[in-house]
Amino acid sequence: MIITVASGKGGTGKTTVAVNLALSIGKTQVLDCDVEEPNSHTLLHPSDITSVIVTAPVPVIDSDKCTLCGKCAEFCQYNALFVGKKGVMVFEKLCHSCGGCALVCPEGAITEEERPLGDIHRSQIGPIKLVYGELRIGEPIATSVIRAVKGYIDPSAVNVLDAPPGTACPVVETMSDSDYLILVTEPTPFGLHDLSMTVDVVRTLGIPFGVVINRANIGDDGVEVYCRENGIPILLEIPFDRRIAELYSSGVPFVQEMPEWRDRFRELYEEIRRIVDGSR
Amino acid sequence: MVAGEVAVISGKGGTGKTTISSAFAYIAKSIVLADCDVDAPDLHILLHPEIEQTTDFIGSKVAVIDENLCTMCGICEAKCRFNAAHPPRIDPIACEGCGVCEFVCPARAIEMVDHKSGHVFRSRTFAGPMVHAKLIPGEGNSGKLVTEVRKLASTIAKENEAPIVLIDGSPGIGCSVIATVTGIRIGVIVTEPTLSGIHDMERVLKLLDQFRVRPMVIINKHDLNPENTEHIEAFCRNKGIEILGKISFDRIMTESMVAAKTLPEYAPDHPLTRLLQDMWARVEEVLAEVRTEH
Numbered sequence: 327m328i329i330t331v332a333s334g335k336g337g338t339g340k341t342t343v344a345v346n347l348a349l350s351i352g353k354t355q356v357l358d359c360d361v362e363e364p365n366s367h368t369l370l371h372p373s374d375i376t377s378v379i380v381t382a383p384v385p386v387i388d389s390d391k392c393t394l395c396g397k398c399a400e401f402c403q404y405n406a407l408f409v410g411k412k413g414v415m416v417f418e419k420l421c422h423s424c425g426g427c428a429l430v431c432p433e434g435a436i437t438e439e440e441r442p443l444g445d446i447h448r449s450q451i452g453p454i455k456l457v458y459g460e461l462r463i464g465e466p467i468a469t470s471v472i473r474a475v476k477g478y479i480d481p482s483a484v485n486v487l488d489a490p491p492g493t494a495c496p497v498v499e500t501m502s503d504s505d506y507l508i509l510v511t512e513p514t515p516f517g518l519h520d521l522s523m524t525v526d527v528v529r530t531l532g533i534p535f536g537v538v539i540n541r542a543n544i545g546d547d548g549v550e551v552y553c554r555e556n557g558i559p560i561l562l563e564i565p566f567d568r569r570i571a572e573l574y575s576s577g578v579p580f581v582q583e584m585p586e587w588r589d590r591f592r593e594l595y596e597e598i599r600r601i602v603d604g605s606r
Numbered sequence: 607m608v609a610g611e612v613a614v615i616s617g618k619g620g621t622g623k624t625t626i627s628s629a630f631a632y633i634a635k636s637i638v639l640a641d642c643d644v645d646a647p648d649l650h651i652l653l654h655p656e657i658e659q660t661t662d663f664i665g666s667k668v669a670v671i672d673e674n675l676c677t678m679c680g681i682c683e684a685k686c687r688f689n690a691a692h693p694p695r696i697d698p699i700a701c702e703g704c705g706v707c708e709f710v711c712p713a714r715a716i717e718m719v720d721h722k723s724g725h726v727f728r729s730r731t732f733a734g735p736m737v738h739a740k741l742i743p744g745e746g747n748s749g750k751l752v753t754e755v756r757k758l759a760s761t762i763a764k765e766n767e768a769p770i771v772l773i774d775g776s777p778g779i780g781c782s783v784i785a786t787v788t789g790i791r792i793g794v795i796v797t798e799p800t801l802s803g804i805h806d807m808e809r810v811l812k813l814l815d816q817f818r819v820r821p822m823v824i825i826n827k828h829d830l831n832p833e834n835t836e837h838i839e840a841f842c843r844n845k846g847i848e849i850l851g852k853i854s855f856d857r858i859m860t861e862s863m864v865a866a867k868t869l870p871e872y873a874p875d876h877p878l879t880r881l882l883q884d885m886w887a888r889v890e891e892v893l894a895e896v897r898t899e900h
Binding site for chain 1: 616617618619620621624644645646648651666667685687688699702703704705706709710741743744745746748749776777778779780781782783784785798799800801802803805806809812813816827830831833834857860863864866
């Protein structure tokens with residue numbers, strides 16, 4: 327089973343929900359797909375880490391064969407190639423690794439070489455298997471690193487995915503293939519606005535979803551009204567509690583200090599399990 | 607004179623970027639605003655822009671198969687690296703518009719067509735002209751859209767002789783943020799004293815360093831964890847990074863947002879408002895310094 331925790335607005339508590347849910351379930355796998363700013367490890371504190379590099383192919387020009395005809399640059403939709411008077415410049419960070427330039431080159435002067443974009447780290451912390459990706463700083467394209475993290479999904483296990491914020495392609499990349507989506511929001515105009523944008527994405531994907539309202543008592547009832555009017559289930563409300571915020575700030579998942587919440591998360595999991603089993 | 611761009615960014619989401627940039631927008635005298643968080647824009651909620659002009663954003667092309675010509679040979683599917691070509695259809699969400707399928711199709715059944723992936727708005731607000739955008743949910747190319755927003759904001763600044771473009775950025779360090787910080791003068795990083803806030807701030811600081819942007823740091827909710835706040839202060843001191851200010855945890859921040867108002871208009875006499883006024887004055891001072899350096 328794949329449960330993805332997403333939000334639209336950043337900082338609503340995706341990582342908090344993902345990690346506390348996983349800890350409450352027990353034997354699970356947490357996959358942090360927010361590869362621009364992964365945070366699950368700041369709550370789970372992995373020690374024994376195995377890492378691998380994520381690479382993507384980029385063009386290499388054989389200047390002996392290249393006739394500077396310019397077909398590669400003309401083909402490239404991402405402006406990653408520039409053909410000058412003396413040679414071809416490759417702007418590797420703009421390359422989407424489509425392989426088109428090598429296909430169109432009439433001289434066979436283009437081959438591809440793997441270039442590192444990010445890193446995947448894996449660790450076992452008690453019953454939790456953590457996998458998190460890290461996009462290297464200065465690299466713009468997160469999707470290949472997200473795909474690499476998702477490569478570690480174990481179909482026989484419970485996989486909890488921590489998604490990046492926003493509603494753009496990295497979020498869709500993370501959400502696709504999920505069995506259920508938990509959308510974490512806060513009861514404020516920002517939370518509501520970004521939740522409704524996320525719901526638009528989710529509806530196009532056709533994945534069942536529900537909402538968790540975090541810091542439930544800080545704002546207004548806009549989110550609740552929106553959910554009621556749109557038939558969206560509110561799965562759980564976590565009140566604002568300075569203690570929860572303080573525990574988070576020091577990297578402590580709050581179910582460890584407030585064990586009564588384990589049952590709440592466990593119930594949340596059972597409910598999701600029922601919905602997913604029912605829709606299969 | 608070309609306007610100097612100042613962006614409010616954070617790495618980690620939800621640290622208070624929009625609350626702070628909207629307060630700066632209210633305080634600043636002559637600015638143009640740009641909301642570059644194009645896939646979850648929120649600045650308009652506080653600034654109530656009156657839209658004057660809407661432009662379609664064509665972020666990329668997308669492949670379309672003519673089913674009448676497709677022979678189902680499967681070559682496009684074999685060559686597509688984005689798992690988008692499934693003849694006789696193309697998955698428009700997965701398609702990155704590279705054009706490989708069109709090139710390899712022996713039946714010439716595939717065409718690349720312009721793909722609208724968002725809108726750019728030129729608006730008027732009480733705080734000054736504002737450029738904002740909305741990415742159609744699920745679309746890519748947010749970096750390109752950010753660049754469009756910045757371009758239009760700079761054009762307006764030139765027309766109005768506004769010396770500053772104030773940018774509300776997005777979380778993360780990927781394409782949107784890179785497009786936001788390329789060529790700007792100052793990056794104001796809003797962080798919080800949590801382990802994740804510190805982790806994400808360090809990554810975004812490295813990004814600013816790569817792009818040679820002057821960083822300034824605001825520690826929001828500093829009293830939530832004094833020890834971590836000290837850690838951030840020491841870290842910044844060691845790296846020679848200026849702390850623009852520290853904001854204590856205060857419900858007024860959320861209250862003003864719920865009232866759909868910027869903090870200084872909601873609470874003009876609140877100490878936080880005065881603090882934000884001082885911070886903005888300092889940003890303007892540093893901007894003048896940075897301009898003479900260049």
